[in-house]
Amino acid sequence: MLNEETLYARFVSGELTDQEIAILKENGDWEKLSKIVVVAGTFDLPALDKRKKFEALIHNKNKSTTENRRPKIRPIYWFGMVACFLLLVSIWFLLSDSSTNISSEYADSIRHNLPDNSQVVLNAGSAIKYLEKSWDSMRRVYLQGEAFFIVTPGEEFTVETDQGSVRVLGTKFNVKARGDIFEVECYEGKVEVKVKGKVDDTILNAFEAVYNDNNISLSSNDQDPKWINGRSEFKNYALKDVLDELERQYDIKASSDVIEEFSGSFIHSDLNMAVEQIAKPLGLKASFSNDSREVRFTK
């Protein structure tokens, strides 16, 4: 009979009798066991640096006899504890410097004083965000939409938008960052414009502007952007973008199935006149819905 208790063990050590071998081959165990034994034999553990470990042991041993075995907190843990503490403190600082959020609704415009008395005027449907406590060390505003800045001279002042950033010292400038549109107009001083995804910066002097990629001169009669004085002005704008601005200024719905380019302006104080100012140059008809909340431009 087979010695069942150690059969497979003796398979591994090669101590089987001929009879046992025959039986294992016949019932298929031979092949299975071979595979297990061979594959397990290819298993390995990470190499052990014996020399280094030995040195460490001897080192610890000598220390523990001289130092009377203090409960060991390894230096690396001390480092870790200190680092964790510093991290927590800095996170607390960052979180406690909560951001100030200012936003303007549709048909609304807001004038806001920044901590250093620099001024921001938000056009309708726009928002800014900045950190008040760290303002002195970093004058940085995040903008969505359009705003006019009058910056008190001082340290670098940065406006970040999704479309690019504007860096200035002390100056007056307007930033419009909406969808595909990124326009910067400089009215005083100097600004540096960085369009997202572009390597080169553009420097704007007073009365210069970038409309997306094009550098343009502004009339030196203009001390402020038009919208500050109640008028939106456009040069070669897609009608759709003009209607978006109309929606923001009057908080209505405006639509058109016509694809046109528009150059001109509309006022913010009278909807009927504004609609006329858009429709007329393009030869379009404008019709209002019954509740006057929607306007549609057609051929």
Add this chain to the structure above:
Amino acid sequence: MSENICDQVSFEKVYFKHVEHLRNFLYYKSGNLQMAEDLTQDAFAKLWERCASVVSMRAKSFLFTIANNLFLNQVKHKKVVLKFQQHRHKEKDYQDPQFLMEEDEFKSKLEKAISNLPESQREVFLMNRIDGLKYREIAESLGISVKAVEKRMHKALKELKEIFGKSKF
């Protein structure tokens, strides 16, 4: 022979001879490499403390006994998950991908099955397969009989053979 190992040269010899087997043994038990390496160092530290009373011939079983005790003193048993590196032979690089994939699949199945073995069987099986220790050497380390080692080995293989039943292998 009754020489002790209190001089650094003898101790170093003992260390280099056993350290890897001991580390591996503790890994087979715990599935935790860091713990295995720490406890290995602790076991040797204990050996050094008692060097006067342990002759070099007895050092191995002393180390394994101490290591086993240290391991038992650690946190309560968790489920062990063993992972191994695999040294493939060069010529296997030319095997077709299908074959290699099946090999990998088999490897992980085997790893899992080994992890699920009772500790006493698992350590015997792996000390033999990975460390290449003979049953007699394993018996010495664990302080049990060769017959007991063989029984554990047999049981381990019988259990591992089950993975063929559950798959196409």
